[in-house]
Amino acid sequence: MRLLIVNVNTSTAITRALAEQARAVARPGTEVEGLTPRFGPESVEGNFESHLAAVAVMDRVMTYERPYDAVIQAGFGDHGKEGLQELCPTPVIDITEAAAHTACLLGHRYSVVTSLDRTVPMIRDRLTLAGLHTRCASVRASGLGVLELESDPTAAARAVAHQARAAVERDGAEVIVLGCGGMAGMELTPEDTAGAPVVDGLTSAVALAESLVGLGLTTSRVRTFAVPRPKSVTHWPLSPALETPHHP
16 A cells, blocks of 8 residues: 655655654555655745645646555645545545544544644634534644744644643643644643643544555545546646646
């Protein structure tokens, strides 16, 4: 089984970290390959960057030439998953939904701790679109940008722990969700979270992807995620890796 972990930004360091974390929890025999978009923002922290990253992620997957069994989009609250579901013949898992679904199995309500405050509305919108918002107690910002989370893990863990405790003690959360791909691998203690379990979207997505592949299940082609109708799409894919687009 080969899983593609697609970073939404162009930081190769984050891509490596995502792939390493995925490999640490993957089953024996599961191959993990990290993909970095060939263009786009170095970090995704707003709507413009998120929409641009969505195109870059689809371009990267469509110009990948080896067989694969599932795709994990490793951006929290970002756009593009629905497009990938139309294009890919395999399951497509978004770490936002993977984390929230997992958290709902562990407690009555969950809270998300993310990076910057400006990303909070985007995450709320993504949870609402997925029908997961009613179990969300709060979405809190750590105040650190994506690249800051990578550059100073100790400070990042302190900032996330502060918001996690507040989510439990003030918002009624029973589970904490790490709301940024850059938080993959962050370790928090029960003291950090006032006893609440911590869910990481990437590792949750790996487990879900392996389960769907093992069950022989993939995206429904009825209506919403039907394969795109055949037509000419100018300059697609944008990357020069392939001269013609790869279709499922």
